[in-house]
Each structure stands twice: as structure tokens, then as C-alpha cells.
Amino acid sequence: MRVWRQLTDLVTRHGSAALISVHDVKGSAPREAGARMAVRPDGAFHGTIGGGQLEFRMLDIAREMLQAGRGPARIVDQALGPDLGQCCGGRVAILIETFDGRDLDDLAPLVEAEAGGGPFEVECRMEEGRVRRELASAVGDDRWTGWHETHGVARTPVLLFGAGHVGRALVLSLAPLPFAVRWLDDREDAFPSHVPANARAVRLRDPEAEIAGADPASLILVMTHDHPLDMAITAAALKRAFPYVGLIGSATKRARFEKRFRELHLPEERIRALVCPIGLAGIADKDPAVIAASVTAQLLQVREGGNPERNLSPPAPSNDT
Structure with a gap:
């Protein structure tokens, strides 16, 4: 709020x-x-x-x-x-x-x-029974006695590639949470008319440039309508040490992608870092909203500094084959 x-x-x-x-x-x-x-x-x-x-x-x-x-x-x-x-x-x-x-x-x-x-600091003190607040940058330490308040939220950047059923559900799931979503799709009519305030819908033109320009703290999610595009984005993301790179799909899809990643000479530790299937372990429901809830919980785990709990039951949502 x-x-x-x-x-x-x-x-x-x-x-x-x-x-x-x-x-x-x-x-x-x-x-x-x-x-x-x-x-x-x-x-x-x-x-x-x-x-x-x-x-x-x-x-x-x-x-x-x-x-x-x-x-x-x-x-x-x-x-x-x-x-x-x-x-x-x-x-x-x-x-x-x-x-x-x-x-x-x-x-x-x-x-x-x-x-x-973003977050900002406020200096506070009691003055005639009421709280007086000033932005910390505007106050000199030598003249202010009281307490500090922190307002605003440090939002974790998310690059979400794909505006299919699961992508849409995920953007809605992330809407009230401390994430800043850059939502990318190469199709002109892919996005809904209304997008949550913490998300920005962007027409995807150069996937590798998007990855290269991303904040190192970004969480990457790949769920486009096209497997070769998924492959290119995921390979580019794994070349950098992002905290989370998630690819939608089954264990079979992962195995196929891993083979290609080795042909591209990606380090084994980066291949192992890939989260695919995405979402928490034990949740097998393929409904987009359920997958979105599961992935959202996984992203919150990563945001808190933990390792993502892996999904052992591969979701196969309607925008992935």
C-alpha cells in the first residue's frame, strides 16, 4: 500500500x-x-x-x-x-x-x-503533540532529534518473457507483491488492455539485448509461445549469474534444452541452475492460476535469499507443448 x-x-x-x-x-x-x-x-x-x-x-x-x-x-x-x-x-x-x-x-x-x-527515509519528531516528518535528505543531522521511518518497498526486478495464459496469470499474481515486472512478448496483440501498476508491457524485439541490459538481481521467467525463442532467451540468461532463471515446461523439454546448452558449451553449473519445471514441488495442477501461485511462492523464496524449491511434478500449461 x-x-x-x-x-x-x-x-x-x-x-x-x-x-x-x-x-x-x-x-x-x-x-x-x-x-x-x-x-x-x-x-x-x-x-x-x-x-x-x-x-x-x-x-x-x-x-x-x-x-x-x-x-x-x-x-x-x-x-x-x-x-x-x-x-x-x-x-x-x-x-x-x-x-x-x-x-x-x-x-x-x-x-x-x-x-x-523505491524505499525512502523520513525523519520524525514530536512537535506540539503531533508528528512532524521531513524527507531525510532534506534534514541536517545536527538539528533533528527523533526517529527514522522507512517508507516504500524495494522491488525485485522480474523479466517475464511471454504473455500467454500462464504469463497473464503470473502478472496478476505478482501485482500486489514487491516485484517490478518487465513483461515481454514479440506479438503485437499479446497484452491485455489493463496491466497492473507494478508491471510494464514491452514489445519484445531483441531478446539478447533485454538479457544483457537486465539488472543482475533480476529474476528471469521464460514462457513464450515459441520453443526456439524459449531456447535463445534461456541460453542468454544462463550465461549470466541471475538468482533465478525459470523455464516453463516438462522434464522432457528440459532434457532437450540441456542437450542444446551443452552444445553451446554452457558451464554445467549454469545448466544445473535452470529451474524447469517451474513452481513448488508437489503441485501438479495445470491450471494457469495454480501454476502462477506456485511460481509466485517460488519467487518469494528467492527474494528472501533462499534457493528455489523445485517442482517435481512438471506443469504442462496450455501455452506450452
């Missing part, structure tokens, strides 16, 4: 809004420090601080604060076990703030920074 954009929209549409933030965590808790939710005056909300009794109680407090009008921020210190009966057992400090039209000018720089798409 782009919290500052969401908060600004709520204030503009409804006159006021509250922001609930996990300010500090000690021990086990449902969410980490920095988890946030924006709340409308009628109690509707966007985002989560973890659900359960903690979230319900903080929403009640936020609604009460909104009914009282724009006022001072409040920090609620909450023990999860004895106070709420939640078995996490930790302790959290929850920051609750209210905003109205008087705050829109102060929110504007945060909205602009958020629109940049």
Missing part, C-alpha cells in the same frame, strides 16, 4: 483520516515495525497491522480520535499476551495519528517520494 497516497485520498474524499503504525516491537508480534493502516472516519480501512484483537482495539481508538477531530498523536503500549490474549507473547508500541485538510501540504512531499517506487 502506498500509505501517503492512500491517506491523502482519504482526507480529500472524507475530510479526515487516521494513520495507525507499528512504531516499535519487542519479542514476537503479528507484524513488524513499520506496518501501517489508513482509516476512514466511518471505520473502513486499508492495510493491516496484523489482524486479531490488536487491530480491532487500535481501530476503535482511531475512530474515537477521528470523532474528536484532528488532535495530538497517541502512542499505545500494548502487551499482546496478558492484555489481548494473543499468543504472540510480545509487546508493541502503536502510533495513531489523525489528519485533515490542513495537513495536505505537509503530506505532498511524502506522496511525491512514494511515487518514485
